[in-house]
Amino acid sequence: xxxxxxxxxxxxxxxxxxxxxxxxxxxxxxxxxxxxxxxxxxxxxxxxxxxxxxxxxxxxxxxxxxxxxxxxxxxxxxxxxxxxxxxxxxxxxxxxxxxxxxxxxxxxxxxxxxxxxxxxxxxxxxxxxxxxxxxxxxxxxxxxxxxxxxxxxxxxxx
Numbered sequence: 001x002x003x004x005x006x007x008x009x010x011x012x013x014x015x016x017x018x019x020x021x022x023x024x025x026x027x028x029x030x031x032x033x034x035x036x037x038x039x040x041x042x043x044x045x046x047x048x049x050x051x052x053x054x055x056x057x058x059x060x061x062x063x064x065x066x067x068x069x070x071x072x073x074x075x076x077x078x079x080x081x082x083x084x085x086x087x088x089x090x091x092x093x094x095x096x097x098x099x100x101x102x103x104x105x106x107x108x109x110x111x112x113x114x115x116x117x118x119x120x121x122x123x124x125x126x127x128x129x130x131x132x133x134x135x136x137x138x139x140x141x142x143x144x145x146x147x148x149x150x151x152x153x154x155x156x157x158x
Contacts, residue, residue: 002093002126005102010132013142019125019132027096027128029062036122036131041155043131044115044123044139046098048082048091051075055082055090057100057107059123059143061114064152071151096128100143108146111139114155116148 003019010016026032033040043062048055049071056075058066071079084095092104100109100123115121115136122131123139134142 002097002102003130004126005092005104006099006126006130007102009102010142015132015142019130021127022129022131025096025128026124026131032122032124032131033062035129038122041114042118042121044121044134046100046123048087048098049075050080050082051077051108055086055107057091057098057109058112058149058151059100059109059115059139060112060152061118061121061155064112064114064155066151067153070153074149074151093124093126094128097124097126097130099124099126100139100145102126109143110147110149110151111136111143111145112152113148113150114152115139 007016022035024035026035029040029043032043041061041063044059047058090105120133
């Protein structure tokens with residue numbers, strides 16, 4: 001059902017045919033990168049966090065990690081990830097296919113600055129064996145982005 005929701009979502013822009021399905025898993029950053037033959041950093045992973053009683057989605061580059069201090073500064077609370085059951089209840093997607101598209105409930109979606117260094121990135125499409133190639137602008141638009149944020153570490157050149 002989840003992939004179908006994403007297909008319906010992308011049909012609004014006539015982009016549903018751009019969704020790629022794979023015979024192999026793309027559930028993790030490394031699996032997706034191997035399947036797509038791209039560097040892991042270009043995989044746009046969607047992380048699900050609590051924000052009060054609500055959840056928020058943060059889409060980051062595959063090599064980025066949440067920085068607790070930056071997260072707390074922006075969202076005014078410590079980062080606490082949703083359980084797999086809560087993720088499914090709020091997004092309609094199982095862990096491994098979570099994305100900001102075709103959500104079953106409204107959620108605020110934030111995109112991390114770590115993505116902006118790429119011309120295109122590859123977010124999942126609601127299943128553990130799907131993805132789509134999008135520019136950052138398209139990801140923001142199609143994913144109903146609320147804002148760009150800087151909540152990650154580990155990806156900048158030192």
